[in-house]
Amino acid sequence: MVGVALGTAPSVFSQTNLNSITSKTSPIAVATWNFQNATKMAGSMLYDGASALDAVEKGVMVEEANLKNTTVGNGGAPDRDGNVTLDACIMSPDGNAGSVVYLKEIEHPVSVARKVMEETPHVMLAGEGALQFAIQQGFKRKNLLTPESETAWKEWLKKKEYKPIINIENHDTIGMLCLDRNGDIAGACTTSGLAYKMNGRVGDSPIIGAGLYLDNEVGGAVATGMGEAILKSVGSFLIVELMRQGKSPQEACEEAVMRTVNKDPDYKNFQIAFLAMNKAGEVGSYCIHKGFTYAKYHEGENTNNPSSSYLEE
Ligand code: SD4
Numbered sequence: 001m002v003g004v005a006l007g008t009a010p011s012v013f014s015q016t017n018l019n020s021i022t023s024k025t026s027p028i029a030v031a032t033w034n035f036q037n038a039t040k041m042a043g044s045m046l047y048d049g050a051s052a053l054d055a056v057e058k059g060v061m062v063e064e065a066n067l068k069n070t071t072v073g074n075g076g077a078p079d080r081d082g083n084v085t086l087d088a089c090i091m092s093p094d095g096n097a098g099s100v101v102y103l104k105e106i107e108h109p110v111s112v113a114r115k116v117m118e119e120t121p122h123v124m125l126a127g128e129g130a131l132q133f134a135i136q137q138g139f140k141r142k143n144l145l146t147p148e149s150e151t152a153w154k155e156w157l158k159k160k161e162y163k164p165i166i167n168i169e170n171h172d173t174i175g176m177l178c179l180d181r182n183g184d185i186a187g188a189c190t191t192s193g194l195a196y197k198m199n200g201r202v203g204d205s206p207i208i209g210a211g212l213y214l215d216n217e218v219g220g221a222v223a224t225g226m227g228e229a230i231l232k233s234v235g236s237f238l239i240v241e242l243m244r245q246g247k248s249p250q251e252a253c254e255e256a257v258m259r260t261v262n263k264d265p266d267y268k269n270f271q272i273a274f275l276a277m278n279k280a281g282e283v284g285s286y287c288i289h290k291g292f293t294y295a296k297y298h299e300g301e302n303t304n305n306p307s308s309s310y311l312e313e
Helices: 015-024 036-047 052-065 109-119 127-136 147-159 227-233 235-244 249-263
Strands: 028-032 086-091 097-103 124-126 174-179 185-191 212-215 219-225 272-278 283-287 293-298 301-306
Touching: 028 036, 028 052, 028 219, 028 272, 036 052, 036 174, 036 293, 036 301, 052 086, 052 109, 052 174, 052 185, 086 109, 086 212, 097 109, 097 127, 109 124, 109 127, 109 185, 124 127, 174 219, 174 272, 185 212, 185 219, 212 235, 219 227, 219 235, 219 249, 227 235, 227 249, 235 249, 235 272, 249 272, 249 283, 283 293
Parallel strands: 097 124
Antiparallel strands: 028 174, 028 293, 086 097, 086 185, 174 185, 212 219, 219 272, 272 283, 293 301
């Protein structure tokens, strides 16, 4: 068998295969949900020659700055005590990673995560320490609670009913994967987490292996939906490892969703969704409930694509 080291699982991604695959691949940007402004930004940059890492950071920043998106960055819905707390992570083709959790008052947590990756010996910074680091790095503090999000939160306080609505309102995290001209892959994931979560709650999005994982020899995966379920399956890492063993991105996403479906009897009451891309530029996605879509920019075309789902509703 070609390219299989002793003691490892067989892989279709031998070095020989990879070289021939990547040389034929033109840049691609994909993102969870219909975030076509983000894929357009990242995709255009890739076609202008930008690195996957620069493109993925600038791509997700579009949604972090979008005040209409109430689950990412500025304008994100607060926790039940009124705090807007952001989670984000980024991975580069060399396998390096950076992450911030429970970060307040900084509009672009993905850029702080990149600084953690590039300027510190650590992978993850949390809360006060993450904010302190961001300020040291020149980021400006900003009130991220918009009047609209504050009004919606005060309305929620009247009943205090915590019930995530599938596909709506609290599921618009952006996870993005970019493949550049060199065939290198990078990824990022950024969110304000579930609306009206408990103070201190951190989801899957900033956790390397859960909300995002990539290996530049294989491909990458990102997740959105109920973070607790994704954390328990370490879904993005699982998908990359399944692709390493020869599964297509689609097959790998399906298996990751099925792990949760088969183990969690409550699966009908929440959504999880995965999006994956391999080094050949093949893309797959799968989710529990119908309604998840992903945006894709490739060769000047920017599209929104419905994902297949386990349930038909
Ligand atoms: C979280 N996975 O914090 C995130 C939420 C999400 O679209 O994906 N929203 O659990």
